[in-house]
Amino acid sequence: MSPKIFSPEEKDARELEMLNCAKEIICTEGEAALTIDKLVKKLPYSKGTVYNHFTSKEDIILALCNAHMASISQVFNRALTFEGSSREKALAVHVGSLLNAQANPQDFMIGITVKTAGCTFKASELRQQQHQQIETSLLSPIFAHFRTAVDSGECTLPEGMMIEQLAFACWSVDFGTQLLLMGDMNSCSLRSQLNVERELINSINLILDGMCWQPLAKDFDWKASIARMKTEIFAAEVAKIATLKITS
Amino acid sequence: MSPKIFSPEEKDARELEMLNCAKEIICTEGEAALTIDKLVKKLPYSKGTVYNHFTSKEDIILALCNAHMASISQVFNRALTFEGSSREKALAVHVGSLLNAQANPQDFMIGITVKTAGCTFKASELRQQQHQQIETSLLSPIFAHFRTAVDSGECTLPEGMMIEQLAFACWSVDFGTQLLLMGDMNSCSLRSQLNVERELINSINLILDGMCWQPLAKDFDWKASIARMKTEIFAAEVAKIATLKITS
């Protein structure tokens, strides 16, 4: 009279299966190649079933983005464990951000798509809430780090500015640099002269100098510091990047 | 035996007519609403004729972007005529950049699309060359300004850095800030706390301080300076922004 079939966490398992399949398509054929029809063909489910889990293609992309952000959160937390000054840790966050983007270029591009192509509007409410929540948990350790640096006097908070604004300034440089130099290869005429890692480090150093974050760039050997980051906390990312270079 | 019909500059006129129509669609219904079929319906020409002028939808978007960049070039040149220190002029460029984006939000979004959605690949070769050329003419006065500031000692070029890298650092902050705070309204969880103009000015001041560009932010009244820019050289943009706010 009232029995039914349920899927307690089976739903999650299937959702994951679908997301993995979607990611595989993106990794092998590029983000533009992700199509519902193509996804359905590769999946042992029908289109209707896929639409029982995701409300639209954008919903799938946002789900992939959320998963990526969760992994970035780990990278950031690892960056903050770097042995060194508070400024070195702040720098490590951006080194980690870049290495992670280079190690997972498709994920990086997915993040760009979400931030620019209005994906969030077409995605489900639930997925949007997840997105906000992950973003918050991503940023809070960063905020905390800035807070302690300011409180300890290593970094100067300009008059009238909040911690969040300092962090946002760093974030916007990071995002802008990576986007301009990694996104669409042809879109930046300067690209041939510029190197992503070098420009990102330069820009971050400029802005941290602007915050008077001690020690200033000219007063410490950040090249050695970055080299140490790559071996001590980002070895996995560096190895994966090397693999990608060989393959291509 | 060999007569034909030509269109010397009539072609350009028609192209302009098509672009204006496309822009009107975007302004009234949003960028996503721009469709070849919709465009053709509003135009006194057939689809085939449109495709005689543009190779694809992306080609149209890149053409619109190029026109926008040409107008930005004017804004930048105007910014550099601002009466003040070299640092104030550098700041004026970014104030102009922001005001222009706020006064022409659709154009701004078109620029984002081009930089992110791989438009350039699908556009025609000719249009891509135009794009590169406009970008160069857009940046060269900026480079020249940085050059004179460095040469005069008002701005310190960090060891090992080139002028172009300094300019790129400013560009990436500008781009990143505007994108994160103006692009997709929902995509940035901090958005409610942050204000585009304030954050952009803050970030630019941080990075210019990092370059030791005299006078430092704390040593001059840049709020007054910006107010003066808005009346002296960007009155048109400010007026247009006011119009938009009333309408909406």
Added chain:
DNA sequence: CGTTATCTTTGACGAATCGTCAATAATAAA
């Protein structure tokens, strides 16, 4: 004026894609 060679314009067409929904299948209690 009619012919003709050449260029232009047209819009119907095939292909790809999205999201929907009525029909069908599957399930477990009664």
Added chain:
DNA sequence: TTTATTATTGACGATTCGTCAAAGATAACG
């Protein structure tokens, strides 16, 4: 076995893109 409920399916309509063979327009030439 029956039945009420939910899950799954894939054909379908709606859009959109870009193409192309056919029709139209033009101006020199006879």
